[in-house]
Amino acid sequence: MNRKVILSNTAEKKLNKLFDYLIEKxxxxxxxxxxxxxxxxxNVIKNQPEIFPESKVKKGLRKCVVTNKTTIYYRFTSKQISIITLFDTRQHPQKLNKEFKNER
Known part of the structure; x- marks a missing residue:
């Protein structure tokens, strides 16, 4: 199935910040x-979104480990994948809780 991928504003900002960091450092x-x-x-998420585990931090979200330092949190429907945030796993997990409180 070809689902459309949507980045939240938070995910887009974090991704751009990560790209800048990778180039700079x-x-x-x-x-x-x-x-x-x-x-x-x-691509794996688009084709098999249920393959990754549900997040224990926020019900209804799933998490995909991209690298040992970066995890994607997303939700999906039959038509789209919504990437909610990217999380640097070196941070304290409570920072993630704060992000989800602001998310709808």
Whole structure:
């Protein structure tokens, strides 16, 4: 099934910030390698969104580990995938709770 992928404002901001960080601290090559992993993860989510576990932090969300430092939180319907946020797993988990309180 070909679901449309929608990024929340939060997810878009975090992704752009992550791209800037990867280029500044590492290299364009590292950024491009991350994009490849992200694209692969999103393609799996599009085709089999239920394959990833439900989040214990917020009911109705699922989580996909893209790298050992980055996790995508998303929800899905038969027509679309809504990426709610990207989370840096090195942060304290309570920061994630705060993000979800602002999410509808």
């Amino acid at each position: 590492w290299s364009v090559k590292v950024k491009n390698e991350f994009i490849e992993k992200l694209d692969l993860s999103i």
